[in-house]
Amino acid sequence: MTKMKRDILNVSMVVLVLFAVGFSVFSLFSLKLSGTQDFPLAAQENEQVKTAYLFAQEQQTLLERLPCFCGCVNMGHRHNRDCYIDDDGNWVEHGSLCGGCVGVTLDAKKLFLEGKSVKEIRAFVDEKYGSAEMADPTLTPPVI
Numbered sequence: 691m692t693k694m695k696r697d698i699l700n701v702s703m704v705v706l707v708l709f710a711v712g713f714s715v716f717s718l719f720s721l722k723l724s725g726t727q728d729f730p731l732a733a734q735e736n737e738q739v740k741t742a743y744l745f746a747q748e749q750q751t752l753l754e755r756l757p758c759f760c761g762c763v764n765m766g767h768r769h770n771r772d773c774y775i776d777d778d779g780n781w782v783e784h785g786s787l788c789g790g791c792v793g794v795t796l797d798a799k800k801l802f803l804e805g806k807s808v809k810e811i812r813a814f815v816d817e818k819y820g821s822a823e824m825a826d827p828t829l830t831p832p833v834i
Contacts, residue, residue, distance in 0.1 A: 732786035739786050742795040746774035760790035761825025769830040770794050809833045
């Protein structure tokens with residue numbers, strides 16, 4: 691093999707390695723920014739569930755003011771946020787497996803984006819889910 695061919699091969703190998711490393715770093719950085727790589731599996735695979743988890747992450751204080759009606763009070767949940775995120779900031783799988791939790795959260799997101807107040811969102815959630823034949827709600831204090 692001539693020196694020129696060897697040099698071209700070496701440069702090609704360096705470019706290929708740099709590309710692979712750059713792509714890997716970019717991919718990891720993108721996942722870290724989105725925060726979705728640690729979601730429970732169902733939240734990674736279902737867009738509605740993923741939307742609910744992202745909203746729970748962004749609006750924890752709002753979801754702490756909203757009850758959940760799926761019976762998760764028996765698991766120690768205090769409000770809708772507990773269905774997604776624990777007090778240490780870790781993801782909770784329960785929300786990814788429960789349509790009731792996701793329903794409350796997506797309704798809250800819709801109303802929040804419409805500019806509704808916490809009190810209006812809470813009234814809507816209480817009316818829609820509290821009147822349904824669901825399990826015991828969490829013991830979330832009323833919004834005054």
